[in-house]
Amino acid sequence: MNFDFSSEDRMIQEQVRRFLSEQSPLSRHRSVMEGDSLQASDVWQGLAELGLQGTAIPEAYGGVGAGYLPLCLVAQELGGVLAAVPFSSSVYLATEAITCFGSTEQKERYLPKLASGEWVGTLALSEGPLAPSPTNLTVARSGDTVSGKKLVVPHGLAADFAVVLVTSDAGTDLVLAGLEAVERSAVEIVDPSIAAATIDFAQTPCESLGEPGDGWTMLETLQHRAAVLYAFEQIGGAEQALNMAVAYAKERFAFGRPIGSFQALKHMMADMYVALKLAESNAYYAAWALQNDAPDLHLAAATARVSATQAFQLCARDNIQVHGGMGFTWAFDCHLFYRRSNYLALALGGLNEWENKLVDALPSAVA
Amino acid sequence: MDFTDTPAETEFRQTARAWIQDNAPAYLEAPLSGSGFGSTRTGDFDPIAEAKKWQKTKADAGWACIQWPKEYGGRGATPIESVIWGQEEGVYGKLSGTFIIGQGMCAPTMMAYAGEEAKLRYLPKLASGEEIWCQLFSEPHGGSDLAGLRTKAVKDGDTWVINGQKIWTSGAQHSDYGILITRTDSDVAKHRGLTMFFLDMKSDGVDIRPIKQANGDSGFNEVFFDNVRIPDAQRLGEVGDGWKVALTTLMNERLAIGGSIATGFPEIQALVSELVLANGPASSDQAVRSKLADWYAKSAGLKNTGARAISALSKGEIPGPENSIGKLVAGGMMQDIAKFAVDLQGLGGLVTDPAIARSQAQIQAMLMRSPAVRIEGGTDQILRNIIAERVLGLPEDMRADKGIAFSQIPTGV
Numbered sequence: 175m176n177f178d179f180s181s182e183d184r185m186i187q188e189q190v191r192r193f194l195s196e197q198s199p200l201s202r203h204r205s206v207m208e209g210d211s212l213q214a215s216d217v218w219q220g221l222a223e224l225g226l227q228g229t230a231i232p233e234a235y236g237g238v239g240a241g242y243l244p245l246c247l248v249a250q251e252l253g254g255v256l257a258a259v260p261f262s263s264s265v266y267l268a269t270e271a272i273t274c275f276g277s278t279e280q281k282e283r284y285l286p287k288l289a290s291g292e293w294v295g296t297l298a299l300s301e302g303p304l305a306p307s308p309t310n311l312t313v314a315r316s317g318d319t320v321s322g323k324k325l326v327v328p329h330g331l332a333a334d335f336a337v338v339l340v341t342s343d344a345g346t347d348l349v350l351a352g353l354e355a356v357e358r359s360a361v362e363i364v365d366p367s368i369a370a371a372t373i374d375f376a377q378t379p380c381e382s383l384g385e386p387g388d389g390w391t392m393l394e395t396l397q398h399r400a401a402v403l404y405a406f407e408q409i410g411g412a413e414q415a416l417n418m419a420v421a422y423a424k425e426r427f428a429f430g431r432p433i434g435s436f437q438a439l440k441h442m443m444a445d446m447y448v449a450l451k452l453a454e455s456n457a458y459y460a461a462w463a464l465q466n467d468a469p470d471l472h473l474a475a476a477t478a479r480v481s482a483t484q485a486f487q488l489c490a491r492d493n494i495q496v497h498g499g500m501g502f503t504w505a506f507d508c509h510l511f512y513r514r515s516n517y518l519a520l521a522l523g524g525l526n527e528w529e530n531k532l533v534d535a536l537p538s539a540v541a
Numbered sequence: 542m543d544f545t546d547t548p549a550e551t552e553f554r555q556t557a558r559a560w561i562q563d564n565a566p567a568y569l570e571a572p573l574s575g576s577g578f579g580s581t582r583t584g585d586f587d588p589i590a591e592a593k594k595w596q597k598t599k600a601d602a603g604w605a606c607i608q609w610p611k612e613y614g615g616r617g618a619t620p621i622e623s624v625i626w627g628q629e630e631g632v633y634g635k636l637s638g639t640f641i642i643g644q645g646m647c648a649p650t651m652m653a654y655a656g657e658e659a660k661l662r663y664l665p666k667l668a669s670g671e672e673i674w675c676q677l678f679s680e681p682h683g684g685s686d687l688a689g690l691r692t693k694a695v696k697d698g699d700t701w702v703i704n705g706q707k708i709w710t711s712g713a714q715h716s717d718y719g720i721l722i723t724r725t726d727s728d729v730a731k732h733r734g735l736t737m738f739f740l741d742m743k744s745d746g747v748d749i750r751p752i753k754q755a756n757g758d759s760g761f762n763e764v765f766f767d768n769v770r771i772p773d774a775q776r777l778g779e780v781g782d783g784w785k786v787a788l789t790t791l792m793n794e795r796l797a798i799g800g801s802i803a804t805g806f807p808e809i810q811a812l813v814s815e816l817v818l819a820n821g822p823a824s825s826d827q828a829v830r831s832k833l834a835d836w837y838a839k840s841a842g843l844k845n846t847g848a849r850a851i852s853a854l855s856k857g858e859i860p861g862p863e864n865s866i867g868k869l870v871a872g873g874m875m876q877d878i879a880k881f882a883v884d885l886q887g888l889g890g891l892v893t894d895p896a897i898a899r900s901q902a903q904i905q906a907m908l909m910r911s912p913a914v915r916i917e918g919g920t921d922q923i924l925r926n927i928i929a930e931r932v933l934g935l936p937e938d939m940r941a942d943k944g945i946a947f948s949q950i951p952t953g954v
């Protein structure tokens with residue numbers, strides 16, 4: 175037994191951290207969210223030069239083949255700087271979907287381009303304010319085309335193709351559809367750095383991913399695997415929000431003393447730390463379960479996801495509180511974390527959905 | 542990263558399992574599994590006698606305090622083997638409650654500060670449960686503010702003369718020995734005038750009076766010292782260094798409690814799986830499911846945090862104040878769980894008779910014992926202070942006693 179990452183994994187993390195601190199400061203995130211560019215393509219390019227999009231892609235398909243453990247640490251670093259790149263949609267979802275369910279031919283066609291960062295993929299799932307279910311999907315497949323409207327598609331404006339959940343004669347399918355000729359429009363969401371889109375498929379050519387009819391099962395598998403990686407982004411964000419709060423509390427004075435000496439604030443930050451620690455430890459376990467396809471992967475992933483969502487939302491929320499009025503300005507970075515925490519909380523289905531997944535995955539009670 | 546056993550660990554696990562299978566008191570399995578935190582149920586058998594018997598059986602075969610060196614009654618096992626042992630001992634581990642303070646806190650203090658002869662004399666008997674130890678720290682005027690304690694030790698030739706009072710001393714009434722922190726100098730700042738000893742609880746002038754607790758038990762006591770004499774050879778650490786010695790004890794307290802801390806999760810999960818509410822099975826009630834998920838995530842988080850601490854320990858790193866989170870999370874959680882569990886059962890959920898209430902009233906025992914978890918061994922507030930100051934590096938509290946000689950500190954009375 176050994177419950178820590180290896181020094182090789184940590185070295186990759188360190189390298190990513192150095193790169194991001196130079197190339198992806200929060201000001202870079204801010205320029206994207208304020209509309210200067212769709213995504214930070216220079217950061218995306220730099221990540222690609224480090225081979226990071228292909229971290230877990232097998233070498234045979236142009237990746238690094240280093241597995242999921244280092245990828246988790248990469249996710250944590252990206253989460254910490256709120257990187258404005260489509261990494262989560264393209265790597266944790268689209269790449270993962272093709273790796274898990276694609277035919278050899280599909281893997282050969284897609285994975286090398288995903289590994290090199292040349293292609294960006296995403297998952298088109300949601301269709302409106304309701305959480306998607308096998309019975310409420312309207313985007314439909316007919317033969318080799320797909321039609322209907324998906325809203326919200328994260329990174330939908332930046333993606334070259336999408337993995338789309340559709341209803342079909344077989345039930346529910348996952349299909350791959352190119353986006354170059356499809357009508358897309360920007361949709362404003364709480365986190366504007368996500369390049370979210372409404373996508374209007376109109377007899378758009380598509381191909382099956384995996385067996386038709388298996389769409390919902392594949393989606394569940396995909397979501398659990400991705401949940402582990404999202405959890406690492408969330409703890410990365412939570413950690414930085416807490417650091418920001420602590421740093422401000424040491425500097426800012428009120429009533430003749432640093433505000434960090436008031437117990438009400440100290441205890442608030444202690445609770446942020448506790449939530450973060452629990453989430454981090456659950457994420458570690460889930461990382462191992464993902465890498466080893468452990469029998470309890472679903473439980474481990476849902477647990478990591480629930481803890482990480484709680485931790486990031488708490489830390490981002492209370493970071494604003496520690497900053498007082500400053501925390502509520504556009505100019506201060508607190509709201510960037512708050513926005514991202516809310517995006518990540520919902521990106522894969524909200525807390526309530528994951529609480530249910532967790533309980534469903536619990537082994538039965540031993541009375 | 543690897544959460545599975547290595548071949549050597551597998552072998553160790555099998556050896557431990559086989560030995561437990563052959564030697565554990567199987568007749569206690571049923572009552573023990575109904576034990577919740579704060580109620581060790583041993584059916585018709587005396588809990589302390591049974592605890593001592595199991596401990597001695599383990600010690601004779603080299604399965605007691607396995608992480609300790611062999612010469613002190615242990616097995617010289619690794620931290621990970623110790624975790625494996627805990628998993629395998631399972632329900633029988635609930636018998637160890639009586640020894641936690643002695644083995645988990647007094648022993649490490651003795652190992653760090655006692656002379657070799659004393660270690661060889663006392664530690665093996667502590668490991669085997671033949672001698673029980675207690676921790677004489679808290680006083681009426683020194684709980685959270687432990688360094689505000691007033692019990693005096695005055696040197697007289699080769700012995701020290703102790704006068705004063707301790708309070709909340711768990712298990713003092715069953716104890717053979719104790720570690721004792723005293724004030725030896727009132728004219729220096731409060732942390733500097735303290736000195737630590739160990740003593741025979743049967744010494745002349747020691748008067749132990751059990752205190753009836755809020756849950757009706759009498760686990761803790763008042764202990765009065767009236768001219769009690771302790772040989773200087775039983776001093777732990779230098780004169781005036783008692784605070785440093787006490788920190789060793791307190792650090793180990795967090796470790797002893799940290800890893801396998803009770804949260805109440807298995808109890809609430811078992812209840813939910815069998816309870817039927819007015820609107821259907823509790824397990825399909827959305828509010829219940831949401832809470833269950835939250836509590837599972839927290840208890841898994843504690844377990845995995847403990848696992849990380851063990852890993853750090855086996856690499857030779859010293860677990861730091863971050864381990865304060867264990868009791869902080871578990872205490873509040875257990876109290877919430879007990880309240881929720883009782884609530885789900887309606888008025889019938891308040892029955893405390895183990896013969897009538899579900900699972901020998903373990904939930905009700907938890908309801909009444911859990912408030913103390915948030916107080917003993919550092920209150921929730923003190924633990925948050927520790928995390929804020931020692932982990933996050935936030936500024937210290939403003940203190941009214943800073944830099945003042947102990948005798949000049951305001952007392953409010």
Ligand SMILES: Cc1cc2nc3c(=O)[nH]c(=O)nc-3n(C[C@H](O)[C@H](O)[C@H](O)COP(=O)(O)OP(=O)(O)OC[C@H]3O[C@@H](n4cnc5c(N)ncnc54)[C@H](O)[C@@H]3O)c2cc1C
Nearest residue numbers: 676677678679684685709710711913916917918919920922
């Ligand atoms: C069941 C049980 C068993 C125990 N066993 C032992 C034992 O075996 N040996 C032993 O030595 N002691 C033992 N204790 C004592 C325990 O360690 C103390 O009760 C505890 O440290 C709190 O001290 P106090 O009771 O004096 O409360 P106080 O220190 O008076 O605290 C009262 C309240 O004030 C708060 N408070 C105090 N200082 C601060 C601060 N700086 N910031 C914020 N809030 C503050 C506390 O959090 C608490 O809410 C036991 C206690 C219990 C309940």
